[in-house]
Every structure is written in C-alpha cells, then in structure tokens.
Amino acid sequence: MTHPCIFCEIVAGRSPVSPVAENDLCVAFLTIAPFNTGHTLVVPRRHAVTFTDLTPAEAAAMAQLAQEVARAQQRSTLPGHDFNLWMANGEAAGQDVFHAHMHVFPRLEGDAFKVEATWPSPARPELDAVAATLRGALGAR
Secondary structure (H helix, E strand, O other), rough: OOOOOOHHHHHOOOOOOOOEEEOOEEEEOOOOOOOOOEEEEEEOOOOOOOOOHHOOHHHHHHHHHHHHHHHHHOOOOOOOOOOEOOOOOOOHOOOOOOOOEEEEEEEEOOOOOOOOOOOOOOHHHHHHHHHHHHHHHHOOO
C-alpha cells in the first residue's frame, strides 16, 4: 500500500498547515521541524518528486515564491535576516519527503547549521572534459 504524500495532503487542505504565501503553482508554509524560527518550505502544488521533475514554469514559480519568503523574513521582526536556500533531490542527496520542496531558512550568527566538505581542485583538462560531457547532454534534450 502506498502512503499519501504529506505535501499533497497539505496542498489539498487535508492536513494542518501554517501557511505563509502562495502563487498559482506553489505554496509556502512553515515546517513542523524548523531549524530556526521562520523556516519555510516552498512546494509545487502538483506532485513532482525532484527539481528535475518540475516544469520550467513550476521551477520559476518555486524560485519566485522562495525569494518573496526570504524578503519577508528580512523585513520581519523575526531573528535572522540572512538565509539559506536548501533543496535535496534524491536519497543520496538527503531528500526525506519525496515531493519537491525548497527550504528557506533564516540564519543566526553562531547557529548550529553546518555544511562541511573537502572540495577537490581538479585540473583544467578534467574540468574541460566534464563541461564537454554536460554540453553534450544538454544537446541531447
């Protein structure tokens, strides 16, 4: 038995939500597990699992609504006027709800959120080869 998608349930009005904003293609609401006060999720109304499943119009609407939410956070009296945008796509990337969603979360000096990585520095020939592969994949649309 498949379980209903919680974000689809929210969009349909069948699950409780604290709404923040909406547009024709997306809705924004507070997450029930906020990193900082004001942590908001932006989701498409239509069920799409990842960013690449969105239509171009949905991707644009998601970005626009996330920007509006970020500006509202900056204008508000809530703490934290800096912010991160976060979107995980697929299990290896840490996606835990399989309905595309973007986090807009305020940041506070010294908060506990960390992204740590050792970034490699490939040589230019390797970068050029990867770029050529991507250009080839773009042409294969």
